[in-house]
Amino acid sequence: MRRIPTLQSLSLALIFGLTAFSPSPGNAGDGAISPKLSGTIAFEVQNDLAFSSDDTSEEFNNLFMKIESALTLALTDAVSINTGLVLEQVQEPPIKGEDRTFADQGLFVEVLTLDYETGPVHLSSGKMGVNFGKAWDATPGVFGTDLAEEYEIAEAISVLGALRHDFGDGRKHTLTAQTFFLDTSGLAESALTRRRKTREGDGGLGNTGDFSSIALALDGGYFPALPGFAYHAAYVHHANDTENADNERRVALGGSYEFKIGDITVQPLAEYILLSDAEGTADQDRTYVTAALGLTMGTGTPGSIPMSSAPC
Numbered sequence: 001m002r003r004i005p006t007l008q009s010l011s012l013a014l015i016f017g018l019t020a021f022s023p024s025p026g027n028a029g030d031g032a033i034s035p036k037l038s039g040t041i042a043f044e045v046q047n048d049l050a051f052s053s054d055d056t057s058e059e060f061n062n063l064f065m066k067i068e069s070a071l072t073l074a075l076t077d078a079v080s081i082n083t084g085l086v087l088e089q090v091q092e093p094p095i096k097g098e099d100r101t102f103a104d105q106g107l108f109v110e111v112l113t114l115d116y117e118t119g120p121v122h123l124s125s126g127k128m129g130v131n132f133g134k135a136w137d138a139t140p141g142v143f144g145t146d147l148a149e150e151y152e153i154a155e156a157i158s159v160l161g162a163l164r165h166d167f168g169d170g171r172k173h174t175l176t177a178q179t180f181f182l183d184t185s186g187l188a189e190s191a192l193t194r195r196r197k198t199r200e201g202d203g204g205l206g207n208t209g210d211f212s213s214i215a216l217a218l219d220g221g222y223f224p225a226l227p228g229f230a231y232h233a234a235y236v237h238h239a240n241d242t243e244n245a246d247n248e249r250r251v252a253l254g255g256s257y258e259f260k261i262g263d264i265t266v267q268p269l270a271e272y273i274l275l276s277d278a279e280g281t282a283d284q285d286r287t288y289v290t291a292a293l294g295l296t297m298g299t300g301t302p303g304s305i306p307m308s309s310a311p312c
Helices: none
Strands: 007-021 036-053 060-074 079-089 105-118 121-128 156-166 172-182 213-223 226-238 248-257 259-261 264-276 286-297
Touching (some): 060 105
Antiparallel strands (some): 007 036, 036 060, 060 079, 079 105, 105 121, 121 156, 172 213, 213 226, 226 248, 248 264
């Protein structure tokens, strides 16, 4: 009988961020083009230590960092260029169980879009993520997002349109429509350390080279009776040109509710994901259920509702 190895591990993370803004030249309201650069940088340093295992090759120490920058160059009041750069570990260790210290860090472009926004309308084109699911980004904890990241759809060449409607009682709802395909261009390369680049000939979900995948999403919240509640609902038709493979269909339903108890901000979160014909395999369904509870000490006000974040 084969013995299943036991593993004990410890992971610690330090996360902090920085926001920076540059002043805009020119006089407000003069109608002239007045570029303005603004952005945020988030730093994360994490150490994963597997210190005891029946299989010694599973024992390792990995110290790594992740730096994410989001920069916006506002060309006019309505037109902007948005970029998202990521520096993170992009390769597995060449030898299983090898200790690593800030090894295999690569820099790549995760977002590069041209955006137009006026009133309730937001149009965007370029490289971006697909508005499907929120738990892969919003779940608290060091390992909170690990499983949910399996259904994140990132680094897609996409055209997006969003329409926001603000009701008089404070409710806000945003309808988003996207068409997209996986990025296999030079933007999928990484600097410093080369990561494996997916090519169009590799096939797979969304790797079609044309806008045959679509995503529809509805995000909202701020209901009068539940001012800290937010919801997310989405559907994705994930095209697959691989021979003998089916197209995948995805459904997402999720919500979060943020409230305060004294100086503690409490936020329960839940999300349900269904993948039909998962990864292009006929009759293979896959279900993800995420439930989490976040507690934050401080004097901040509730109502940030991260699950309702949408492009508009």
